[in-house]
Amino acid sequence: MTRPRDLREYLAALDALGDVQEIDTEVGQGLEIGAYIRRCYETRSPAPLFTNIRGTGEGFRLLGAPAALSSAPGRPLARVALSLGLSADAGPHEIVDALAAARRREPIAAREVDTAPCKRNVLLGEQASLARFPTPLLHEGDGGAYVNTWGTIVVRSPEGDWVNWSIARIMRIDDRHLTGLVMHPQHIARAWQLWADRGEPMPFALVQGGDPALPFVSGMPLPDDVDEPGFLGALLGEPVDVVKTETVDLWVPASAEIVIEGHVSVERDADEGPMGEFAGYAPAETTRQPTYTIEAITYRDDPIWPTVVEGEPVDEFHTTTGLTTAAEVLALLREADLPVRTAWAPFEAASHLLVVTVEEDWRAALPGVDSAELTRRIAQVLDGFRSEATVPRVFVLDADVDPADQAELTWALATRCHPEGHRVVRHGPVLPLLACYTAEERHAGRGPKVVHDCLLPEEGRQRRSSFRHIYPADVQQWVLDNWRA
Structure with missing residues (x-):
């Protein structure tokens, strides 16, 4: 081509x-x-x-x-x-x-x-x-x-x-x-x-x-x-x-x-x-x-x-800024030798949140590191990101979730993010165009930013109850082979 x-x-x-x-x-x-x-x-x-x-x-x-x-x-x-x-x-x-x-x-x-x-x-x-x-x-x-x-x-x-x-x-x-x-x-x-x-x-x-x-x-x-x-x-x-x-x-x-x-x-x-x-x-x-x-x-x-006529998602700001921000964050996290699978800024979130997924075997790659420490390290890398003022919310998830699948992402954020704890909060520069801040924060150009630890626990992990995750491979294949019939 x-x-x-x-x-x-x-x-x-x-x-x-x-x-x-x-x-x-x-x-x-x-x-x-x-x-x-x-x-x-x-x-x-x-x-x-x-x-x-x-x-x-x-x-x-x-x-x-x-x-x-x-x-x-x-x-x-x-x-x-x-x-x-x-x-x-x-x-x-x-x-x-x-x-x-x-x-x-x-x-x-x-x-x-x-x-x-x-x-x-x-x-x-x-x-x-x-x-x-x-x-x-x-x-x-x-x-x-x-x-x-x-x-x-x-x-x-x-x-x-x-x-x-x-x-x-x-x-x-x-x-x-x-x-x-x-x-x-x-x-x-x-x-x-x-x-x-x-x-x-x-x-x-x-x-x-x-x-x-x-x-x-x-x-x-x-x-x-x-x-x-x-x-x-x-x-x-x-x-x-x-x-x-x-x-x-x-x-x-x-x-x-x-x-x-x-x-x-x-x-x-x-x-x-x-x-x-x-x-x-x-x-x-x-x-x-x-x-x-x-x-x-x-x-x-x-x-x-x-x-471009900007407004509610999805337009070019969301596709361009979402993709390029995710790509730059992914490049920085990989340079820091963190076991990340991908980064994604959901277009529907109007560039107000970013998702980072980490490999499911990340504990083997980082012996002795728990999810709180991994989240802290990700937040530390973001502090060195030139446009970190444009990223008010980051969610860290396991790589079994596809963050570009809007339905799967909504389910994962709702069921894996603690209502109050398991997060790293930072305060610093914020982009005044971000709508989630108060008028005072936007005028000052400063406000809070948070990285949520939404990683599943090592012990007592619940299995996903879906076709792809809870049925044996041979049973899945039987269903697929007989689906049309």
């Missing part, structure tokens, strides 16, 4: 699965597009490709739900798997393992190229305007039209010794000005602070479209010493082509559909938000954030702008 290397090849792969639908009906840029995309999430419909958007340039298109759960029968993660270069049939643990395994490989540096299709059309200075691009209002009550929900923001340190590719929401102020979240623990906040301390605006490039794996890597909480271009190369097994921007000293993925260039202000000088977010609620608060000033826009002919 040839993996899709840009958004157009990816759409062709989705079309082969019957998982994309062209919307030729004329539509405005009010709430209709956002509402249509939300309904696609909630009905598991094909990804909508809007081709007739009022007020945009001829041929300009917008793709919704680019990496949500798929409508293809029996292939719920087809969009995610195809994005990462895997078979459309890949399952959840195969995807997490692929991301975690790439962390152990040597990075493959990006490859610089002279030009790319995203250079076909160049707008500079006053001409660099969003007026002809599709930037609809996504939710009722949003502070403005959000132009970045799935694009990658490229920045670098003032010295140029490191670059960062990340995803953060960015809101339109007018045709040439934007504002967006610049929050820790994202590296974009670290880069911006370095520029602000020098009193210099930070150069940026905002990439829409491109290699379908790009948003996953841009959203992955990689350690400080791992750069996204090199990791993306390691994941895909080949270097990523990058091309020089027009007006700032940055290199961007050559597979891009649209590249927006400019500088970010030194001060937090704009009101950003609110926006309907991944927790599934529509907050009413705004924050002060820096201003992005657009100085150049380059784009392909008939460009495609991918858009």
